[in-house]
Structures are given as structure tokens and as C-alpha cells.
Amino acid sequence: MVTNALGIPLNKPNKKIKPLRVVQIVLIVLWLFIALFPFYWSIVTSLKPLNEIMEFSLWPKKPSLLNYKEALLNPDLAESLFNTVFITVVGMAINILVSLLAGYAFAKIKFKGSRVLFRIMQTSMMLPFAVMFIPTYIVLARFPLIGGNNLFGQGGFGFVGVNTQFFGIILPSCISVYNIFFIRQFFLTLSDELGESARIDGAGELRIFGQIYLPMMTPAVATLAIFAFQAGWNNYFWPYILGQGSFKILTIALRQYYTAVAPEHGVAMAFNLLITLPMIVFFIVFQRYFMSGLSAGAVKE
Amino acid sequence: MNAYGLLLRGKKKMTKAEKRKTLIGWCFVFPAVVLFFCFIFLPIVISIVTSFSDFNGINKYAPWGIHNYVEIFTRDISRFKKSLLNLGIYVILYVPLNVMLSMGLALLVAKKTRGNKYVRMAFYIPSLTSGIAVASVWAWMLNGESGIINIALRAIGLPGVNWLNSPATAMITVVIVGLWNGCGANMVLYIAAIQGINSSLLEAAKIEGANSFKITLKIVIPLLRPITYFVLTTVFIGAFQLYDTVIMLFPTGGPQNSALTPIMSINNAINSAFLYGRASAMSVILLIIVSVLTFVLQKLNKETY
Numbered sequence: 040m041v042t043n044a045l046g047i048p049l050n051k052p053n054k055k056i057k058p059l060r061v062v063q064i065v066l067i068v069l070w071l072f073i074a075l076f077p078f079y080w081s082i083v084t085s086l087k088p089l090n091e092i093m094e095f096s097l098w099p100k101k102p103s104l105l106n107y108k109e110a111l112l113n114p115d116l117a118e119s120l121f122n123t124v125f126i127t128v129v130g131m132a133i134n135i136l137v138s139l140l141a142g143y144a145f146a147k148i149k150f151k152g153s154r155v156l157f158r159i160m161q162t163s164m165m166l167p168f169a170v171m172f173i174p175t176y177i178v179l180a181r182f183p184l185i186g187g188n189n190l191f192g193q194g195g196f197g198f199v200g201v202n203t204q205f206f207g208i209i210l211p212s213c214i215s216v217y218n219i220f221f222i223r224q225f226f227l228t229l230s231d232e233l234g235e236s237a238r239i240d241g242a243g244e245l246r247i248f249g250q251i252y253l254p255m256m257t258p259a260v261a262t263l264a265i266f267a268f269q270a271g272w273n274n275y276f277w278p279y280i281l282g283q284g285s286f287k288i289l290t291i292a293l294r295q296y297y298t299a300v301a302p303e304h305g306v307a308m309a310f311n312l313l314i315t316l317p318m319i320v321f322f323i324v325f326q327r328y329f330m331s332g333l334s335a336g337a338v339k340e
Numbered sequence: 341m342n343a344y345g346l347l348l349r350g351k352k353k354m355t356k357a358e359k360r361k362t363l364i365g366w367c368f369v370f371p372a373v374v375l376f377f378c379f380i381f382l383p384i385v386i387s388i389v390t391s392f393s394d395f396n397g398i399n400k401y402a403p404w405g406i407h408n409y410v411e412i413f414t415r416d417i418s419r420f421k422k423s424l425l426n427l428g429i430y431v432i433l434y435v436p437l438n439v440m441l442s443m444g445l446a447l448l449v450a451k452k453t454r455g456n457k458y459v460r461m462a463f464y465i466p467s468l469t470s471g472i473a474v475a476s477v478w479a480w481m482l483n484g485e486s487g488i489i490n491i492a493l494r495a496i497g498l499p500g501v502n503w504l505n506s507p508a509t510a511m512i513t514v515v516i517v518g519l520w521n522g523c524g525a526n527m528v529l530y531i532a533a534i535q536g537i538n539s540s541l542l543e544a545a546k547i548e549g550a551n552s553f554k555i556t557l558k559i560v561i562p563l564l565r566p567i568t569y570f571v572l573t574t575v576f577i578g579a580f581q582l583y584d585t586v587i588m589l590f591p592t593g594g595p596q597n598s599a600l601t602p603i604m605s606i607n608n609a610i611n612s613a614f615l616y617g618r619a620s621a622m623s624v625i626l627l628i629i630v631s632v633l634t635f636v637l638q639k640l641n642k643e644t645y
Binding site for chain 2: 059063066067070071073074075077078080081084093095136137138140141143144145148149150151152153156159160163164165166167168169170171172173174175177178210211213214216219244248269272273274275276280290293294296297298304307308311314315318319322323326329
């Protein structure tokens with residue numbers, strides 16, 4: 040049956056193929072090619088032995104896994120992997136928890152001051168984080184009572200010292216007004232009556248939140264998990280700035296292949312694919328919730 | 341009376357239940373408020389204060405008026421003016437193209453079918469990867485004479501482009517790589533919005549005899565207006581953070597600084613001479629530009645609604 044982009048049948052079923060449908064299919068195939076070719080090309084490059092790299096051929100003549108072996112032997116790999124997993128998982132967990140609690144309060148507990156507070160937070164959504172990196176650094180370095188600092192933030196390294204920089208990297212990623220907004224929107228779509236009747240039965244707020252509303256939040260949490268995992272796993276700028284380039288994470292390790300005097304493109308591509316794979320697997324596991332999460336959340340005004 | 345009650349005491353006295361509710365509410369938002377204060381609100385304040393001082397990381401704050409702002413423009417500290425110009429080019433090209441491409445892709449694959457589900461996943465995958473990973477692959481594909489893209493261009497009879505070494509095309513390269521990386525996520529938002537459109541509206545138009553092209557143009561796209569506004573704003577704000585892909589494609593800011601971004605410029609001001617005051621002033625200038633333009637966008641959106 041011929042339909043338009045929205046799946047609405049446009050005519051009685053007949054065998055004639057509409058030209059519009061042909062155009063659609065051509066465009067889909069074209070973008071599939073554009074979207075996937077760079078992946079194909081990095082796989083091909085990663086399988087080429089050193090002497091084939093600079094030659095032009097659409098597939099390796101003698102495919103070899105040598106580049107992957109080399110990439111896995113990267114001396115920084117273990118530490119980078121541990122650090123990346125740590126900052127991603129901890130940052131993601133705290134961010135989701137903070138967003139759930141705040142989003143719930145803004146949507147379901149009509150408490151005094153909530154409107155003003157939400158307005159203030161919403162206004163800050165239009166300020167890009169990267170623009171604030173200097174003062175964020177100062178706040179972390181001068182944090183009272185941390186990393187040898189006294190009560191007034193003097194004397195030590197705060198959250199930017201060698202032992203504390205883990206937290207310095209994670210802390211700013213624990214808050215995202217965008218995510219709070221997203222969760223609030225999602226809670227707004229759930230009925231108030233469920234909570235009200237539980238309240239009359241004497242349930243506490245934490246119980247209403249945890250046992251009544253939270254189970255309905257699976258798509259929203261899965262969507263946030265994808266966003267937050269992506270943000271942590273792909274993070275480069277902040278760990279790089281805070282650690283002055285010496286803090287080891289996977290994206291920084293990848294970049295080192297290119298800042299080397301003689302970049303080994305095959306090994307770099309192999310490393311690139313290895314560190315991208317977990318992200319894609321994570322996405323595929325959670326993607327079935329992804330769409331339903333988005334349609335209820337961010338889209339509504 | 342507890343602290344919150346004291347803080348929020350209005351003319352009317354709150355009932356006991358209301359007080360309880362307010363206390364519970366503030367407990368729920370407490371972690372968010374603390375983090376928001378430390379890592380969003382406080383940095384903004386510090387940024388503004390520092391921008392009016394000669395702070396260089398070591399000395400005590402000493403106010404020196406608008407000196408930093410004057411210097412940025414008269415002495416052109418770390419090529420900040422050039423970086424603003426580059427950002428302007430990027431925003432003008434990237435923002436509308438991203439919105440159109442995301443919407444176009446969404447319209448192509450929004451229909452709920454088994455095949456489309458996989459196509460959508462494939463379309464989203466470029467958005468999953470990090471700016472560093474994306475740009476490393478593209479730098480390889482765009483690389484001089486031996487890059488696959490120039491080989492392909494020459495194969496179909498077009499001249500190759502000096503993607504990574506020409507001041508004229510540097511920002512275009514950044515836009516292309518950015519679009520490949522950035523459209524998938526917005527496409528997903530659009531798909532969700534399209535699937536949320538009330539189908540009876542479209543049925544009615546169909547009965548009236550409108551073809552699918554006309555329905556898309558006259559009904560669907562206007563109905564997507566709220567999400568278009570949302571995407572437009574987030575893409576616009578995101579553009580100001582341009583850093584990861586550029587540092588990979590043009591590590592030193594490109595030929596004749598043609599790909600230098602404001603964030604790189606700010607970072608250079610600190611790394612080369614610890615000019616915290618001037619770097620903060622640059623941040624504040626960026627913040628003002630973002631805020632004013634976002635405000636204008638907001639007003640335009642309301643007026644023409």
C-alpha cells in the first residue's frame with residue numbers, strides 16, 4: 040500500500056508505485072550510506088596492514104588484526120577504561136537520581152517557592168556549560184574543606200588535586216537542568232490522582248514517589264540513561280581542561296594517537312572502534328524505551 | 341518555625357499540611373539546588389566578578405573596571421574577535437541546516453514499520469559517537485589528496501577540496517562533520533513529535549483530496565512548530581560550545597585561525613598567559629550574545645505564533 044511519511048494510506052491499494060515513494064526510498068538509501076560509510080571506512084582502515092594504509096582500496100587485500108592487537112596493548116588502556124567507566128557510571132547514577140527527585144517535586148508536590156526556583160533553573164538552561172569552564176574550575180579548586188583547603192577555600196587544591204580530581208570531573212556532570220526539565224515533563228503526564236489516593240491512605244511522599252510513580256518512569260529513565268551515558272563516555276573537554284591533559288580517559292587516549300609525531304592511522308581507527316562499541320551496545324540495549332521516553336518527555340511544551 | 345517557613349513566610353499563614361508539603365518539596369529538590377548553586381549559579385557570578393578584575397590565578401582580586409573588555413577588542417587578545425566571526429559563520433550555516441536535515445530525515449522514517457525501526461537506529465548511530473571519535477574518522481577521510489572523499493570527488497569529475505588546509509573552507513568542513521554528528525539526536529525528537537500528531541487531522545485532509553506532499557507541507561510541518569523552536573534553541577546554544585570536533589580537525593585553530601572557536605580562544609588566553617580576567621570577560625561576552633539572541637528567538641516565536 041502506498042502511504043505518505045506518516046503511514047496514512049493515500050490511495051486505494053493498486054500496483055502502481057508513486058514517484059514520491061521512489062524519491063523517499065532513494066533519499067533513505069542515500070542517508071544510510073552517508074551515516075554508515077564512515078564506520079565502514081574506519082573498519083576497513085583498521086583491518087589494513089601498515090603497507091596498505093596509504094593505498095586506495097575499498098577493502099583490505101590482506102586483512103589483519105594486528106592493529107587491534109596494537110590498540111589493545113596501549114599502555115594507558117586499562118587506566119583510561121577504568122576512569123571512563125567510573126566517571127560515566129557515577130556521574131550518570133547521581134545525575135539521574137538528582138533529576139528524578141527534583142523533577143518529581145516540581146511536577147507533583149506543589150510546594151512554596153517551587154515556581155520561582157523552577158524559573159531560575161529554566162533560565163540557566165540557555166547558558167552553555169563550556170562557556171563557564173573557568174569559574175567552574177575556580178569553584179572546584181577553592182571548595183572549602185576539600186583537598187587540603189581550609190573553611191575559606193585556601194591552602195589546598197580543592198577538587199582539582201591529583202587525588203580529588205575524579206570528583207572534580209564528575210561533580211559538574213551531576214546536575215543537568217535539561218534533564219530535570221525532561222523528567223518534570225514526564226511526571227506531568229502521569230495522573231495526580233494515583234498519588235492523592237495513596238496520600239489519603241497515609242503513604243509518605245517517598246513511598247508515593249518510589250512505589251507508585253517510579254515504576255512508570257522506565258522509558259524516561261532509560262532515555263536519560265542513554266543521554267547521560269553518552270555525555271560521560273564521550274566527555275573530552277572537561278576532563279582534559281581539569282587534568283591539564285594528564286588525566287587518562289579513553290577520548291584523551293584516542294586523541295594522543297593523532298598528536299603523535301607519526302600518527303598510526305590503522306591503530307587509531309582500531310582503538311576508535313573499540314571505544315565506540317560499548318556506546319553502541321548500550322544504546323541497542325536501551326533503545327526500545329528510547330522513543331517512547333522521548334515522545335512523552337521533551338517534546339511536550 | 342523552621343528555616344524554610346521563615347524564609348517563605350508570606351502574608352497568609354500556612355496551614356500545617358502546607359508547611360509539611362513545602363518542607364518535603366524542598367527536601368526533594370535539595371541535592372539539585374546545592375549542585376545548581378555550586379556549578380551553575382556560582383560560576384556565573386564568579387565569571388562576571390572576575391571579568392572586572394586583573395586576576396591571573398595567583399594574585400588577589402583587584403578591580404580594574406572594564407579594562408579587560410577594552411583590551412579584548414583593542415589588542416585582540418588570543419584572536420578572540422576572529423573566533424567570534426568563525427562562530428558566526430558556523431551558526432549561520434549549521435543551525436538552519438541541522439534543523440532542516442533533522443526534520444527531513446524524521447519525515448522520511450517516522451512511519452511505524454519494522455524496516456523503519458532499523459533505519460532509524462542506523463540514522464541515530466552517528467550521534468552516539470564522541471566528537472573526538474567522529475572527527476578522527478572524518479579527518480582521515482578528508483585528508484589531503486589521499487583521503488577517500490577527494491578520491492571520490494575526482495572520480496566523478498569534480499576537483500578535490502583542500503578540506504583541512506584552506507582558510508576558505510575550514511568552517512564548512514566543521515559544519516559538515518557537525519551535521520553528520522548532530523542530526524540524529526534531533527531527528528529522534530522530531531520523530532516523536534510526528535508520531536504524536538493527531539491522525540484524524542491528517543485523515544480529514546486526505547478525504548478533502550490533499551496529496552501527501554501537500555499534507556506534509558501545509559499541516560505536518562506547521563504542527564511541528566513547538567519542537568522546531570525547541571530544536572532551534574538547543575542547537576543554537578550548543579553551537580557556542582564548539583570545541584571537540586574542531587580541536588581534532590584543526591588542532592591549532594586552522595590555517596590563519598580560520599577554524600578558531602571562542603572556547604579555544606578562551607583556553608589559549610589562560611594557557612599562554614594565565615589571563616583569567618580577560619578570559620572571564622570573553623566568557624561573559626559569549627554569555628551576553630547567547631542570552632540576547634535566545635531572548636530574540638523567544639520573542640520572535642511568540643509574536644508569530
